[in-house]
Amino acid sequence: MNVDGKKYRTIWPAEDGGSVEIIDQTRFPYRFEIVSLRTVEDAAHAIRDMQVRGAPLIGATAAYGVALAMKADPSDENLHAACSALLQTRPTAVNLHWALDRALKSLVQVAPERRADAALELAAAVCDEDIAINMAIGMHGMKLVAALSATKRRGEPVNILTHCNAGWLATVDWGTATAPIYMAHDGGIPVHVWVDETRPRNQGAFLTAWELGQHGVPHTVVVDNAGGHLMQRGEVDMVIVGTDRTTATGDVCNKIGTYLKALAARDNDVPFYVALPSPTIDFSLSDGLREIPIEERGGEEVSRMSGRLSDGSVDTIDIVADGSEVGNPAFDVTPACLVTGLITERGVLEPNRKALADAFPERVRTRA
C-alpha cells in the first residue's frame, strides 16, 4: 500500500539483484526505515528481532532467507542448515514452519546450480500467493462494506471498527482485516475506521493507525475501552478483525480483547466479521475455548511502554505501580456464535463446521 504517496510491499527483492529489502517494523510509528537483507543471517535476525512480524510476512521473509543462502552456497548441506537456522528464530510460528518445509521439499529436488534461481522464484511465489489471498479477502469483504454504504446518505462513511493490526504490515500487501477497507477506499466507497489502541503492544495506535494514515484512509484511534460505547451510540456499522487461529467450527482466537468487542457487537446488532486466509484455519480443532492454549506473555509488555519523548528520542517508561503483579494473556477466543461471518479467500462463510468444510474440502481429513 502507499507510504508517503509511494507504493510499497513489506518485502521485495532489491534492484541490485543480490539482496532483499524490508521495512524495519521495530522503528514504527515514528520512523520509516528500509533495511537490506544480504545474507540468511540477516533474514534470521529480521525475523527474530521482529523487524518483520505477522504470519504471512514471516513466511515470506523465511523464503527469501533461503534464497539468500542458496545464492551464497547452493549445497544440500547449506540448504538444510539455512532452513534449520531460520526455523529456530521463532519456533512456534506456523507460517515459518510451512514456508521452510515447502522450500526444503521443493529445492532438494533441484540441481544445486539451479537452486539460487529456484529459491528466488519460490520466495516470489510465496509473496504473490499471499497477495492473491488477501486481494480475494478484500474483494469479498468489500461487498459487505458496499452493501452497508448503500444504506447511507451520499458521502456518509461506513464506520468500521478494527482491533490490533491485521493490516498490510503483517502481510506482504493489503493485509487481511484491512484488505476490504483499502479496496473500498480505493474504490471510492467512503469509509472511516475506528482503530482500537490494542493494549498491550499497541499495534492499533502504532501500526494500524500509521498504515491507514499513510494510505489516506480516514480513521480515529480510540482506547480499547471505547468500542462498546461507540456501538451503543450507533457509531459503528461493522467490525472486521483478523485471527491467529480459527477452529473447524469457527471459534476465533485473536489478540486479547477481541471477544469483548464481539460481545458488544452482538448486544448492539453490529455485524462482526473475521478476515482470515484459510491457512489460519486449524481443522483439527473443534472447541476454541477448551483446545486453544492461551500464551501468557511477559508482564513488562503491560508495565512498560515505549514512545517518543518531546526531544524526539524514543524511550520506555514504567506505567504500573511498583510492586504490583502483572498478568498478560496475549489472546482470547471469540466463540463462533458471536461471529457474523468469516471473510476468506473463497467467500464469506458462516462460522460453522459445515460451511468451512464445504469451502475447503481438501483441508478436511477423510475419516474411515
Add this chain to the structure above:
Amino acid sequence: MNVDGKKYRTIWPAEDGGSVEIIDQTRFPYRFEIVSLRTVEDAAHAIRDMQVRGAPLIGATAAYGVALAMKADPSDENLHAACSALLQTRPTAVNLHWALDRALKSLVQVAPERRADAALELAAAVCDEDIAINMAIGMHGMKLVAALSATKRRGEPVNILTHCNAGWLATVDWGTATAPIYMAHDGGIPVHVWVDETRPRNQGAFLTAWELGQHGVPHTVVVDNAGGHLMQRGEVDMVIVGTDRTTATGDVCNKIGTYLKALAARDNDVPFYVALPSPTIDFSLSDGLREIPIEERGGEEVSRMSGRLSDGSVDTIDIVADGSEVGNPAFDVTPACLVTGLITERGVLEPNRKALADAFPERVRTRA
C-alpha cells in the same frame, strides 16, 4: 487505609490547628507526598489541579477550603467569596456544588465570631459522613464476598475484578468499590483483585494498584482487554465497580469500558455489582443511554502517556502514530439489565426503579 504500614485518610486537619493536609495525587504512583493547605486559595488549587480527585474527596476539600477562609476572615462577604471561588475550580462536579451549598446555608446562620469553628466542624462532618457511607457499603458488599468465599476451598481467594479507581483515594477513606474488598481482606477473607489498567488516564494501574499494594491486598494488573478472557476461564468470581452517576432505574454511568466488562460478566454468569453512595443516584433520570451526555475529553489523554523513565524522572511520551485523529469518550452507560446489584449504604438493591425508590423514599420527588 494503610500506606507503608501507617493509617491515612486522603484529607485531615493538621496538628498545627491552622492548616489541612492532603495526599498529592498528581504524584502517583511513583511518589507519595503530603501537601499542606493553608489558605482557601491552596484548597482551590488542590481541586483545580487534581491534587485531590473523586467526588467525595472534592466535596471534603471544598468544605475544608471554606473553613480555611473563615479562619482568615469570617465575614459574610468572605464566606460568599470563598464559596464562589471554590465552585469555579470544577464547575461540573456535583459533590463540590453540594458541599459548598451546604456550607453556605449553614454558616450564614452562624455569627461571624463562631464561623471558623463551625466551618471546621462542618468539614469534619462531611468527612465522617463519607466514611460512614463507605463503611456501610463495605459491610453490605463484604457479605457478598463472604458468600462466594464459602463456596471455595480453604485459603482459596475470591477473585474480584474492578475497573478504574473507586478506591479510598477517591473518597476520604475506604472507597466505594474497594470498601467491600478492604473489609473482606481485613476480616480474614482471602481476596485477589484483577485491576484493569483503565485506559486512558490509567487510574487502575496508577491508583488502584498502588492503594491495594500499600494496604497489602493481593492483586494483579491486567490490560482492559483481558477481563473477558479471564471470565471465560473462570478466573473472576465477581465484578465490583464504582459509578459517577446512576439513574432512578439503575442504569450506571461509569468510566469508559465498564459496559464491556458488564457484557462479559453476563456472558459468563459472573455477578456484576456497582458500589455507590446514594448521592450519586440521580432520581431525575430514567434512561441512562438517552439522558446522560458523555463527556468527550481531550485526545492527548489517549495519544500521550506519563510514566517513569529509567533515570527515575517522570516524563510524557507520544504513543499514537503522527497525524491520526484521536477520540476520547470518557464514560459509558451500563444498562440496568446487566447489573446484578447496586451496593448502597442501605443494602444491596436490585437495579430497578422500585427497589431504589423503596430504599431512598426521601429522594424521590412526590408527584401530585
